[in-house]
Amino acid sequence: MPQQIEFRCQIVKRQQPNASFVILTFASPEIASLAMPGQFVNISADKFLRRPIGIMSVDREQGLFSVGIRIQGEGTLNLSVLQPGHYVSLLGPLGHGFKLDNYDRVITVGGGTGVFPLFFVQQYCQEHGIEGIAVCGYRSAAESILTEEFTKTACAVSFASDAGDMTIAGHAGHALAGVIADLIEKKADLSRTLIAACGPKIMMRTAAEQAAAAGISCQVSLEERMACGVGVCLVCVCKTKGSDGEIENSRCCADGPVFDAEAVVW
Amino acid sequence: MVNLGVSIGELKLKNPVIAASGTFGFGREMEKYYDLSNIGGISSKGLTIKPRLGNDVPRVAECDAGMLNSVGLQNPGIEYFIEHELPHMLSYGCVVIANIAGHQFEEYADMAKLLDKTDVDAIELNLSCPNVSSGCMAFGSDASMIRAVTESVKTVTNKPVWVKLTPNVTSVSEMALAAQDGGADAVSLINTLLGMVIDIETRRPVLKNNAGGYSGPGVKPVAVRMVNEVFNSVDIPVIGMGGIMNAADALEFMIAGACAVQVGTANLVIPTACNDIVISMEEWAQNHEVEEISSLTGCLRRW
Numbered sequence: 001m002p003q004q005i006e007f008r009c010q011i012v013k014r015q016q017p018n019a020s021f022v023i024l025t026f027a028s029p030e031i032a033s034l035a036m037p038g039q040f041v042n043i044s045a046d047k048f049l050r051r052p053i054g055i056m057s058v059d060r061e062q063g064l065f066s067v068g069i070r071i072q073g074e075g076t077l078n079l080s081v082l083q084p085g086h087y088v089s090l091l092g093p094l095g096h097g098f099k100l101d102n103y104d105r106v107i108t109v110g111g112g113t114g115v116f117p118l119f120f121v122q123q124y125c126q127e128h129g130i131e132g133i134a135v136c137g138y139r140s141a142a143e144s145i146l147t148e149e150f151t152k153t154a155c156a157v158s159f160a161s162d163a164g165d166m167t168i169a170g171h172a173g174h175a176l177a178g179v180i181a182d183l184i185e186k187k188a189d190l191s192r193t194l195i196a197a198c199g200p201k202i203m204m205r206t207a208a209e210q211a212a213a214a215g216i217s218c219q220v221s222l223e224e225r226m227a228c229g230v231g232v233c234l235v236c237v238c239k240t241k242g243s244d245g246e247i248e249n250s251r252c253c254a255d256g257p258v259f260d261a262e263a264v265v266w
Numbered sequence: 267m268v269n270l271g272v273s274i275g276e277l278k279l280k281n282p283v284i285a286a287s288g289t290f291g292f293g294r295e296m297e298k299y300y301d302l303s304n305i306g307g308i309s310s311k312g313l314t315i316k317p318r319l320g321n322d323v324p325r326v327a328e329c330d331a332g333m334l335n336s337v338g339l340q341n342p343g344i345e346y347f348i349e350h351e352l353p354h355m356l357s358y359g360c361v362v363i364a365n366i367a368g369h370q371f372e373e374y375a376d377m378a379k380l381l382d383k384t385d386v387d388a389i390e391l392n393l394s395c396p397n398v399s400s401g402c403m404a405f406g407s408d409a410s411m412i413r414a415v416t417e418s419v420k421t422v423t424n425k426p427v428w429v430k431l432t433p434n435v436t437s438v439s440e441m442a443l444a445a446q447d448g449g450a451d452a453v454s455l456i457n458t459l460l461g462m463v464i465d466i467e468t469r470r471p472v473l474k475n476n477a478g479g480y481s482g483p484g485v486k487p488v489a490v491r492m493v494n495e496v497f498n499s500v501d502i503p504v505i506g507m508g509g510i511m512n513a514a515d516a517l518e519f520m521i522a523g524a525c526a527v528q529v530g531t532a533n534l535v536i537p538t539a540c541n542d543i544v545i546s547m548e549e550w551a552q553n554h555e556v557e558e559i560s561s562l563t564g565c566l567r568r569w
C-alpha cells in the first residue's frame with residue numbers, strides 16, 4: 001500500500017536571521033505529524049534535482065514544519081527568495097533520524113547548517129523529558145544562528161566560535177570537551193547519554209572520538225550529494241561497517257542520514 | 267475504452283511504461299508511493315556475478331536538463347538478487363526484467379543460466395554501462411562482441427533476451443543489427459551518454475570518477491533519433507528511452523518506433539513518474555480517439 005506521497009506545501013512564514021540563512025515554515029499536517037528529528041525533506045528548488053534539507057522543527061498541533069537553509073548555490077538561493085503563499089513540491093519526511101528513546105540525556109553537537117536539524121532533536125528532548133544539552137560551533141558571533149532558540153529549549157547550552165567572540169573560543173569539539181568534563185566531574189551516569197552530531201565531517205569525527213573516549217554512545221548525521229533521496233539511485237553512498245565488519249556502501253538518504261558513529265568509516 | 271496493452275515479441279505488458287534499470291532499485295522504495303501493478307514493468311538495477319561496491323562519491327553531478335551519474339553498478343550480486351529480491355519483485359504484478367552486466371564475456375551466459383531457472387519475465391543485457399572500467403560498454407561498442415554475447419546467452423535460456431545499447435558509438439543501427447543477428451528478442455536504447463561536468467573553481471570534475479553517464483531531458487532528442495534509426499534497420503521490437511519525463515515524451519518515442527518505453531531519471535525527481543505517465547497516456551489516447559496504443563509504434567510521418 002502506498003504510504004508516502006509527494007506534497008505541494010504552502011510556505012506560511014519566511015524569516016531571514018542574517019544574510020546567509022533563511023528559515024522557511026511550511027504547512028503540512030502529514031509531515032508535521034510524521035517527522036522525527038534527523039529526517040529530511042527533498043525540496044524542488046527550480047533546478048533539475050531536488051535539494052535535501054533537514055527538518056528543523058515541527059508544530060504538530062498547527063500542522064507546520066520549518067527548515068533552516070544556508071544560501072550555498074543556485075538551488076538554495078532560489079529557495080531563499082520564496083515568499084509566504086508560494087507552493088513548493090517536496091518529498092518527506094525521508095531517511096532514518098536519531099534514535100533518542102533509550103537515552104536520559106542527549107548532547108547535540110552542531111556546526112554549520114548542522115545546527116538546524118539538531119534544534120529538532122532539542123525540541124524532541126524537551127517534549128519527552130530527556131535532558132538536552134546543546135553544543136554549537138560557529139565561525140563568529142555575527143554568523144551564529146538559533147542561539148536564543150537553543151537557550152530557550154535545551155537544559156544547558158555551550159556556544160563556541162572560531163573568532164573567539166562567544167563563550168568558548170575554538171570549535172564545537174572544544175565546547176564538547178568542556179561539557180563532557182563537567183559531567184564526569186559531577187559523576188553523572190553516562191550509560192544512558194547520547195552524543196548526536198551534525199555538521200562538517202571533521203567536527204563529527206572529533207565528536208565521535210570524544211564520545212568513544214568517554215564511553216558515550218554517539219550518532220552522526222552524514223551528508224552526501226543526492227538525486228532521488230528515497231533510496232533507488234545509489235548515488236549518495238557513504239562507507240560503513242556491516243555487522244560482520246565488512247565495508248559496505250550505505251545509502252545516506254535511505255539507510256541514513258543518521259548512523260551509529262561506530263559504523264561509520266571516516 | 268483505450269487498450270494500453272503492448273507486446274514485446276511474445277511478452278505482453280498491460281501498458282508500455284517500464285521503469286528503467288538503476289533508477290528504481292528493485293521496486294521496494296517505490297512501492298511506498300503507488301501500486302506497482304499499474305505500470306508495464308520494472309527493469310532491475312544492473313546485476314553482476316559478484317556483489318559490487320561501485321565507484322567513490324561524488325557519483326552525481328547535476329547539469330542543464332539532467333544529471334550525470336557514476337554509480338558503477340553497485341549491486342548485491344545475482345545470487346542475492348534471485349534469492350532475496352526477485353521473489354518480491356514478482357509479486358508486484360507487472361513484468362520483471364533482470365538487467366545484467368558482465369566484465370567478462372562468459373559472465374553474461376553464467377548469469378542467464380541462473381535466471382533461466384527463475385520466473386523472471388525477460389533478461390536485459392547491459393552492454394552499455396559507461397561507468398565500469400572493463401567489459402560492458404567495451405562489449406557494446408564492438409558489433410562482433412554484441413553478436414557473440416547475445417548468442418552465448420540465447421543458447422542457455424529460453425527467456426526473452428533484450429540487448430541494451432549504448433549511444434556512445436558511431437552507428438547505433440550497426441550495433442542493433444548485431445544484436446538481432448545474435449538472436450536478440452528486442453533491443454532497448456539508449457543507455458546514458460558519456461559526459462563530464464567541471465567545477466571551475468577547483469578545476470576538478472564534479473564526479474570522483476571524472477566522467478559519468480548523462481541522462482534526463484537533455485538527451486531526449488538524441489535518443490528519439492537513435493530509436494527511429496534502429497526501428498528503420500531491424501525487424502525485432504525496439505524499446506525506447508532517454509529523457510522521458512511525461513506522457514508526451516513517451517508518445518514521441520512510440521511514434522519514432524518504440525513498442526514500449528523505459529522511464530529512468532524522471533523517477534529520481536518525481537517518484538510517481540511512471541504511474542503519472544500511464545495515466546496521462548490513457549487520457550491522451552482517449553482525447554485523440556486512439557483505441558490501441560500499440561498502433562502508434564512507428565507511425566512517424568517522415569518528410
Ligand SMILES: Cc1cc2nc3c(=O)[nH]c(=O)nc-3n(C[C@H](O)[C@H](O)[C@H](O)COP(=O)(O)OP(=O)(O)OC[C@H]3O[C@@H](n4cnc5c(N)ncnc54)[C@H](O)[C@@H]3O)c2cc1C
Nearest residue numbers: 052053054068069070072073074075076113116223224225
Ligand atoms: C541529509 C541532508 C540534510 C541537509 N540539511 C540541510 C539543512 O538543514 N540546511 C542547509 O542549509 N543545508 C542542508 N543540507 C545541504 C544542502 O542540501 C545543500 O547545501 C544544497 O543541496 C546545495 O544546493 P545549491 O543548489 O544551493 O548548491 P550547489 O552547490 O549549486 O549544488 C549543486 C549540486 O550539489 C549538491 N550539493 C551541494 N552541496 C551539498 C551538500 N552540502 N550536501 C548535499 N548535496 C550538496 C546539490 O544538491 C546539487 O545537486 C543537507 C544535505 C543533506 C544531504
Ligand SMILES: Cc1cc2nc3c(=O)[nH]c(=O)nc-3n(C[C@H](O)[C@H](O)[C@H](O)COP(=O)(O)O)c2cc1C
Nearest residue numbers: 286287288312335392456457481482508509530531
Ligand atoms: C542513477 C542511474 C543508474 C543507472 N544504472 C543503470 C544500470 O544499472 N543498468 C542499465 O542498464 N542502465 C542504467 N542506467 C541507465 C538508465 O536505465 C537509462 O538507460 C538512461 O538513464 C536513459 O534514460 P533516462 O534519461 O530516462 O534516465 C542508470 C541511469 C541512472 C540515472
Ligand code: FES
Nearest residue numbers: 227229231234253
Ligand atoms: S539519493 Fe538516490 S539512493 Fe540516495
